[in-house]
Amino acid sequence: MITLLDYGAGNVRSVINAIESLGETVNVVTSGEDILAAEKLVFPGVGAFGNMMRILREKKYIEPLTTYLRADRPFLGICLGLQVLFDYSQEASDVRGLGFIAGAVKRFAIDLSVPHIGWNGLNFKQSSRIFAGLQENEKFYFVHSYHVVSDDPGVVLTTTDYGCEFVSSIQKGNVIATQFHPEKSGRAGLRLLQNFLESTAEAVRPAQSASQTTLAKRIIACLDVRSNDQGDLVVTKGDRYDVRENGHVRNLGQPVELARRYYQEGADEITFLNITGFRDFPLEDMPMLEILRQTSRNVFVPLTIGGGIRDYTDKDGRHYTALEVAAEYFRSGADKVSIGSDAVLIAEAYLETGHRTGLSAVEEIARVYGNQAVVVSIDPRRVYVRSPEEVAHAVIPTTLPGPDGEGYCWYQCTVKGGREGRDLDAVTLAQVCEKLGAGEILLNCIDRDGTNLGFDIELINAVAAAVSIPVIASSGAGKVEHFHEVFTATAAESALAAGIFHRREIPIGDVKKYLADNQVEIRR
Numbered sequence: 001m002i003t004l005l006d007y008g009a010g011n012v013r014s015v016i017n018a019i020e021s022l023g024e025t026v027n028v029v030t031s032g033e034d035i036l037a038a039e040k041l042v043f044p045g046v047g048a049f050g051n052m053m054r055i056l057r058e059k060k061y062i063e064p065l066t067t068y069l070r071a072d073r074p075f076l077g078i079c080l081g082l083q084v085l086f087d088y089s090q091e092a093s094d095v096r097g098l099g100f101i102a103g104a105v106k107r108f109a110i111d112l113s114v115p116h117i118g119w120n121g122l123n124f125k126q127s128s129r130i131f132a133g134l135q136e137n138e139k140f141y142f143v144h145s146y147h148v149v150s151d152d153p154g155v156v157l158t159t160t161d162y163g164c165e166f167v168s169s170i171q172k173g174n175v176i177a178t179q180f181h182p183e184k185s186g187r188a189g190l191r192l193l194q195n196f197l198e199s200t201a202e203a204v205r206p207a208q209s210a211s212q213t214t215l216a217k218r219i220i221a222c223l224d225v226r227s228n229d230q231g232d233l234v235v236t237k238g239d240r241y242d243v244r245e246n247g248h249v250r251n252l253g254q255p256v257e258l259a260r261r262y263y264q265e266g267a268d269e270i271t272f273l274n275i276t277g278f279r280d281f282p283l284e285d286m287p288m289l290e291i292l293r294q295t296s297r298n299v300f301v302p303l304t305i306g307g308g309i310r311d312y313t314d315k316d317g318r319h320y321t322a323l324e325v326a327a328e329y330f331r332s333g334a335d336k337v338s339i340g341s342d343a344v345l346i347a348e349a350y351l352e353t354g355h356r357t358g359l360s361a362v363e364e365i366a367r368v369y370g371n372q373a374v375v376v377s378i379d380p381r382r383v384y385v386r387s388p389e390e391v392a393h394a395v396i397p398t399t400l401p402g403p404d405g406e407g408y409c410w411y412q413c414t415v416k417g418g419r420e421g422r423d424l425d426a427v428t429l430a431q432v433c434e435k436l437g438a439g440e441i442l443l444n445c446i447d448r449d450g451t452n453l454g455f456d457i458e459l460i461n462a463v464a465a466a467v468s469i470p471v472i473a474s475s476g477a478g479k480v481e482h483f484h485e486v487f488t489a490t491a492a493e494s495a496l497a498a499g500i501f502h503r504r505e506i507p508i509g510d511v512k513k514y515l516a517d518n519q520v521e522i523r524r
Helices: 013-021 032-036 049-058 062-070 186-198 255-265 287-296 322-331 341-353 361-369 426-436 457-466 480-489 508-517
Strands: 002-004 026-028 041-045 075-079 103-107 116-120 140-144 146-150 156-161 165-172 175-178 218-227 233-236 269-274 303-306 336-339 374-378 380-385 408-415 420-425 440-443 471-473 494-497
Touching (some): 002 013, 013 186, 049 062, 146 165, 218 255, 233 287, 269 287, 287 303, 303 374, 322 336, 336 341, 336 361, 341 361, 341 420, 361 374, 361 426, 374 426, 457 471, 480 494
Parallel strands (some): 041 075, 336 374, 440 471, 471 494
Antiparallel strands (some): 103 146, 156 165, 165 175, 218 233
16 A cells, blocks of 8 residues: 555646556545555655645644654655755745755756756666666656755765756655656656565666766647537547538547557657537536546656636536636646637736736646646747838748748737637747746647648747747647757757647657657657
8 A cells, every 4th residue: 555645736646547557556645644654655746835835734744744754664755745855945935845854945047948847867876776677868757947955965866967967866765756757757657666666676776878868859749639520529630720621520539549559659748639618517527637537547658738727617607717627637637737828818918017917827827836837838820021110029030931022920829729810929928928937838830730841940949039948849740850850940849749640640659760860869
């Protein structure tokens, strides 16, 4: 029996599923007595440091947790479950941590994108049983803006390189904690979890062929999910956002089955975009929740859900906030939520007043779950102009002239699935949403959607240069060379595709092999 400390924020469903897939049963903590009675305790902390400590204090978990740790009993902390062990965090400097390990949690002060999101390696500093059976230079999934700085170098188990060398795991006796997410790290992560759970493996220190670790470029499989004319949820794909063909919704497969296939083929993340409105449903009956629950039982890479992350009132008159909707998705297996049209409206309101309200979906979800949990999905289209002075928008020169020879363009944001244009450009939207707390930008392009002409390099460069958070390139991939182009000609950290994967035109494995053969760092 494994005891899991769920303090009420973030995706613990994936941790439970990972442990259960290894043949163990999980008991979720409901009282301090459960902590003290645990044989092995797992703490998958997700979200914001201050909010976590407040909830632990309210639930009266701090004293029993500290007692458990000081007794040197088996403990595995994940992400915030690592950071909680230290004295304090810059994320909430007036809030004390558990102080089990002397040191602090500090925000990355580097020139790279923050949060640090994606698959990175480990520099092994000492031996541990959790490393048994790991292969050379395997990568694990990270998603964080803060890292621990230990005053005691003797507890440092591994470090990782991302603009600086930071502590990525610690071990102090039977207390082990990782900044990365084993439950989201595929086969390597499951093996590490198994080693912790079994407690019988011999301590080993894996060999390394590289002196530094490198963040991998991510390949993301995107599944546009909507109900067809028979009411069944299917994966579809648009052509410039039109998902119908011969009058019928394109049906490219079942969401859960496709997600499992992409995981097995090596996808680094899976994104579900819900393009059907389910506003009449009570929140607990949302069809996408069940898709997430089923997917997370067998897919151990990050899952993002987009569509419907907004305030709404169901058919019975019950009102739900965007934060409540996001919370239910997280608890059903999502790691990140993606906000699209509503982000445009939020940004417009901010630009009108120049002030944060603290009440928008972006701000509230980031405050509770952390910036890394909020993705803003931007759906722009090109608008050509003859000179930058024609419009009050971020205008760029283009090598692809307009229909009348225009040498400049700007990218107009759209809402309602691309059907309505707004007086807001993609660069400004990305900048505003970063200020409000978004941790990642999913950058689509209506002009390239379904064309197989390649990513819009000019758009990606314009947005990536304007923000300091990671950018996901989307729309237009048609061959393996397009992925190589986007990773070498832009600062995009990941690339997303849909139709070419659904129709098996290009397997994910072929994309990764081509990238690896051409010196682009990937997760193998």
